[in-house]
Amino acid sequence: MSQGSWLPLKYPPVSGPYKERILSWPWWARTPPMCEEVFIGVRFEEGMERVMSIKVAINGYGTIGKRVADAVDAQDDMVIIGVTKTRPSFGCDLAVRKGYPLYCTYDDATKIDAFAPAGYECHGGLSDLLKVADIVVDCSPGKVGAANKEAYVNAGVKYIFQGGEKHAMAGMSYTSSANHQENLNGSGTRVVSCNTTGLSRTLVPLYEHCGSLSVECTMIRRAADPGDSAKGPINAIKPVLKVPSHHGPDVMTVKPQIDINSMAVAVPTTLMHCHSIVATLPEGHGLTTERVLELWSNNPRIIIMNGGETGITTTAEVMEYARDIGRKWGDLHEIFVWEDGVKLSGNTLYYFQAIHQESDVIPENVDAIRALMGTEDDWRVSVAKTDAAIAIYNGI
Secondary structure (H helix, E strand, O other), X not given: OOOOOEEEOOOOOOOOOOOXXXXXXXXHHHOOOOOOOOOOOEOEOOEOOOOOOEEEEEEOOOHHHHHHHHXXXXXXXXXXEEEEEOOOOXXXXXXXXXXXXXXXXXXXXXXXXXXXXXXXXXXXXXXXXXXXXXXXXXXXXXXXXXXXXXXXXXXOOEEEEOXXXXXXXXXXXXXXXXXXXXXXXXXXXXXXXXXXXXXXXXXHHHHHHHOOOEEEEEEEEEOOOOOOOXXXXXXXXXXXXXXXXXXXXXHHHHOOOOEEEEEEEEEOOOOOEEEEXXXXXXXXXXXXXXXXXXXXXXXXXXXXXXXXXXOOOOHHHHHHHHHHOOOHHHOOOXXXXXXXXXXXXXXXXXXXXXXXXXXXXXXXXXXXXXXXXXXXXXXXXXXXXXXXXXXXXXXX
């Protein structure tokens, strides 16, 4: 049995009495990669059990990376093997408090050595982390994916990129509801952007019911994330002067059968994106406004509320709602649809939805891990497992 200290479980077991798990660092350095069985000590009255854990590396421990790390840490079938930072900074403190081993994004010895004087133990560079990982979730800034992909491929590690990278570079794209099966046992994929994820959540169920779908949509985008002081606009409305915007074509990377065009405009807010969507349904679709709402309510990661009845009529109130229900960082993994903003007139469906850009892709990364590792082929089972574990982990 691997030696290590007993630490409290950060999530309850699926069944049985209270258990504790061994996080026996540095067992990761002695365990071969590619999802061999990691021995995790579980102490409880009946004895000991073995748990199969996927060893997950997070390359880029920032806005998305820290959230993905916690979502992975919440699961009982995967474990965080390490996270990377480019240099010692305040984000390292969170990783240390969470017990995630720190690595440097670079293999440069000088950059690695810079962590120690700042009070952080750095276990090595990216190549050292990849040696002990089954899969890496790349949460580094967009447009550096090609170089990172080469490192992942050379290390024989599966990889997941985020929506800031191009579909062509990653080779595959992913959303749980659209193409989980197509990603099974793949070498790598790309979780599509927050906006594309939001579009897929509501459009894919419509397509699957109707058999065809034509969509025109406008992305009303937040200007910057709350923690980003370097972006704008701060006193302007900025249209995206590329038509279509990338969002519509991105939907077609996960569900090419949906005929969709998109435009986008950035506005001076940091809270959420908002979508204005017009979908044309085929003749004989058999839906009503009420049945559309019922269709969405039967699909995961969609919240439907009546703005007039609840007083939640703006994105500010949606975010306040997320904080009120105890979501960590005020996150909202679900897409928020205003019930009183949905109208089906003949074959034309109109609706608004809000997207929390910092968090809707987070659980998708967990499901993508299971898809690539081939550990769950039913997307609904994976989604239910992911969401339940995150809720328990965050004490909701």
